[in-house]
Amino acid sequence: MEQALEITERLAQTRNTVRAHLRENYAAKMADMGGVIRRVSEKTGLSLLATGTEIAKHADEAGEGYTAMLLLAATVELVDPTPAPAAQVHA
Numbered sequence: 001m002e003q004a005l006e007i008t009e010r011l012a013q014t015r016n017t018v019r020a021h022l023r024e025n026y027a028a029k030m031a032d033m034g035g036v037i038r039r040v041s042e043k044t045g046l047s048l049l050a051t052g053t054e055i056a057k058h059a060d061e062a063g064e065g066y067t068a069m070l071l072l073a074a075t076v077e078l079v080d081p082t083p084a085p086a087a088q089v090h091a
Contacts, residue, residue: 011076018073019082033074048078 019026041051052075060068 011072012080014069015073015076015082018069029070030074030077033070034078037071037074037078049075051075052078 022029037048037052037055040046040055041048044051046054052071056068056071056075059065059071
């Protein structure tokens with residue numbers, strides 16, 4: 001259980017790092033990459049988490065570490081979406 005919590009925390013940290021790096025481009029990039037993960041998941045029958053981490057692993061092994069980070073962040077968004085910001089009311 002402790003290992004699962006550590007993995008969850010690392011995945012959340014990866015998402016936060018990618019969000020900080022991409023800023024206003026984050027949502028669009030995550031939607032694009034999430035779409036790829038979702039389509040592969042549907043074709044393979046694997047869960048979104050298994051699909052995203054497997055694709056990210058292959059990207060990392062191919063020397064595409066940044067792409068692997070993006071894929072992991074997109075995977076986290078699919079299984080635990082970032083809440084939409086609350087609308088601000090101006091008086």
